[in-house]
Amino acid sequence: MTTTETSTQTSTPAVAVSGVTMTFPTRRGEVHALAEVDLVVGAGEFVSLIGPSGCGKSTLLRIIADLQRPTRGSVEVNGKTARRARLDQDYGFAFQQAGLLDWRTVRANVELPLQLHGVPRSERRSRAMELLELVGLADFADQRPPQLSGGMQQRVAIARALAESPTLLLMDEPFGALDEMTRERMQAELVRIAGETGAAVVFVTHSIPEAVFLSDRVVVMSPRPGRITQIVEVPLGDRTEDTRESPEFFAAITEVREALRGRAGAGKHAANAQGAL
Amino acid sequence: MTGAPAAALRRCTGLVVPPVLFGIVVLALWQGLVRLLDVKSWVLAAPTDIWHEVTAHPSQIAEAAGNSGLNALIGLVIGCVVGVLLAALCSRVTVLGHAITPLVAALAAIPIVCLAPVLMHLYGLTSAVPRRGVVAIAAFVPMFINTLRGLGEISTVHQELMSSLAASRTAVLRLIRLPGSLPHLCTGLRVAASLAVISAVVSEYFGGLQNGLGFRISDQAHATNYPGAWAAVLGAVVLGLLFFLAALLVERLVLGRRSVSVSRQ
Numbered sequence: 249m250t251t252t253e254t255s256t257q258t259s260t261p262a263v264a265v266s267g268v269t270m271t272f273p274t275r276r277g278e279v280h281a282l283a284e285v286d287l288v289v290g291a292g293e294f295v296s297l298i299g300p301s302g303c304g305k306s307t308l309l310r311i312i313a314d315l316q317r318p319t320r321g322s323v324e325v326n327g328k329t330a331r332r333a334r335l336d337q338d339y340g341f342a343f344q345q346a347g348l349l350d351w352r353t354v355r356a357n358v359e360l361p362l363q364l365h366g367v368p369r370s371e372r373r374s375r376a377m378e379l380l381e382l383v384g385l386a387d388f389a390d391q392r393p394p395q396l397s398g399g400m401q402q403r404v405a406i407a408r409a410l411a412e413s414p415t416l417l418l419m420d421e422p423f424g425a426l427d428e429m430t431r432e433r434m435q436a437e438l439v440r441i442a443g444e445t446g447a448a449v450v451f452v453t454h455s456i457p458e459a460v461f462l463s464d465r466v467v468v469m470s471p472r473p474g475r476i477t478q479i480v481e482v483p484l485g486d487r488t489e490d491t492r493e494s495p496e497f498f499a500a501i502t503e504v505r506e507a508l509r510g511r512a513g514a515g516k517h518a519a520n521a522q523g524a525l
Numbered sequence: 526m527t528g529a530p531a532a533a534l535r536r537c538t539g540l541v542v543p544p545v546l547f548g549i550v551v552l553a554l555w556q557g558l559v560r561l562l563d564v565k566s567w568v569l570a571a572p573t574d575i576w577h578e579v580t581a582h583p584s585q586i587a588e589a590a591g592n593s594g595l596n597a598l599i600g601l602v603i604g605c606v607v608g609v610l611l612a613a614l615c616s617r618v619t620v621l622g623h624a625i626t627p628l629v630a631a632l633a634a635i636p637i638v639c640l641a642p643v644l645m646h647l648y649g650l651t652s653a654v655p656r657r658g659v660v661a662i663a664a665f666v667p668m669f670i671n672t673l674r675g676l677g678e679i680s681t682v683h684q685e686l687m688s689s690l691a692a693s694r695t696a697v698l699r700l701i702r703l704p705g706s707l708p709h710l711c712t713g714l715r716v717a718a719s720l721a722v723i724s725a726v727v728s729e730y731f732g733g734l735q736n737g738l739g740f741r742i743s744d745q746a747h748a749t750n751y752p753g754a755w756a757a758v759l760g761a762v763v764l765g766l767l768f769f770l771a772a773l774l775v776e777r778l779v780l781g782r783r784s785v786s787v788s789r790q
Binding site for chain 2: 315335343344360
């Protein structure tokens with residue numbers, strides 16, 4: 249594995265995290281959720297964060313989204329502070345739960361971000377329909393979320409996150425609650441959507457095949473304190489359903505799995521990863 | 526007449542028939558016991574005597590019910606509007622919420638009707654204002670408490686969503702908290718509607734204008750026309766039911782479109 253050549257030299261990275269440390273005070277002393285994390289995500293790049301529970305991957309995502317403030321370190325999104333980027337709506341966020349508003353129609357749910365930022369009604373409407381088309385739910389525009397399956401609700405949530413054409417999509421285990429079949433279909437959809445919109449994606453997951461299938465790079469994290477142990481490049485080219493059965497796919501899965509176990513030259517890779525950043 | 530309509534009709538019949546039958550049995554027992562044991566009307570009036578009074582003075586009872594009903598309605602509307610607005614304000618301005626909520630809880634602990642004599646002397650004996658005031662206060666309490674509870678219930682994911690969308694607190698209130706609190710609001714309205722009728726009728730016992738059901742009940746009882754008093758009580762029962770049904774109807778209109786069951790899809 250060579251060092252990670254991202255597009256940092258050519259354009260402003262979508263995300264630049266440097267020296268981020270996060271500690272939570274608890275009754276039994278401080279808990280180090282993140283320790284000195286550095287990460288650069290290039291424009292249009294798909295990066296997954298993977299690691300066991302408590303490794304701080306969700307915390308890192310929420311710090312990038314400015315939903316939490318780091319104890320130390322800095323985060324830049326599109327060259328701005330995380331707070332500025334949040335206020336400017338540079339990113340869309342998809343949560344673990346779809347978090348739709350049950351009293352609104354599917355279309356009105358997708359319109360929510362646009363409505364909040366004063367987009368005129370007719371424009372809102374056509375944009376929402378465009379997005380529902382993108383996630384394949386145009387026929388369900390006038391239904392209400394409780395009438396939809398879990399996978400469909402999650403697709404509505406993704407459409408909502410894309411409403412303002414963000415250059416960055418932050419996703420916190422959005423497919424965690426879905427069954428395996430739906431999950432693979434959603435992954436294929438997401439790869440397509442990310443390709444069509446050209447948005448960079450930071451994707452938190454527990455699933456190794458999911459991370460490998462989706463990402464250009466898989467960031468492997470370890471807990472106590474949460475830190476990046478290795479970054480695995482996934483040079484699989486265009487993803488199709490055949491990708492899942494290719495030897496390269498399995499090789500990448502094995503590499504990520506071993507990185508998670510902290511074996512097979514993890515130390516060397518960690519050094520590489522650190523050096524690259 | 527097959528399928529869903531027939532099933533709906535059956536369900537409706539199932540809901541209506543048992544209580545009606547039971548009511549008829551109770552009335553028949555009541556009538557039989559009163560006649561058989563020769564119970565005096567000041568102990569318990571017979572249903573037929575009460576019905577006789579109702580049919581003898583239908584317009585007076587209806588007029589009295591109309592007056593009490595108007596007091597209840599005006600008070601209810603004022604109480605509900607103030608309750609919802611104040612709860613929204615308390616939810617928006619946290620400090621205010623901390624200051625006001627315990628006071629409202631204390632207010633809920635005193636029997637509101639106790640205020641009737643005090644208010645009456647404040648506004649005079651010839652005004653409907655004190656009664657409407659009593660109703661408004663009585664209706665305000667459950668409305669405020671339920672609305673505040675509803676507004677306080679916001680799921681973490683919605684909170685973070687709105688934060689990620691850089692939404693203002695007012696926008697969160699308008700787009701998430703208020704619509705999310707509607708089921709609680711409806712519960713509050715149902716309680717408030719029943720309380721409104723009770724307060725409107727009972728507050729008339731303390732004097733003042735002599736045009737409502739409460740006055741008619743006590744007046745007839747003083748005149749030892751007990752079936753007449755019972756007839757007015759029946760009017761109050763009907764009035765209370767009307768208010769309750771109206772509240773249910775509002776709830777259906779507000780929440781109906783939400784509760785589309787998943788199983789039908």
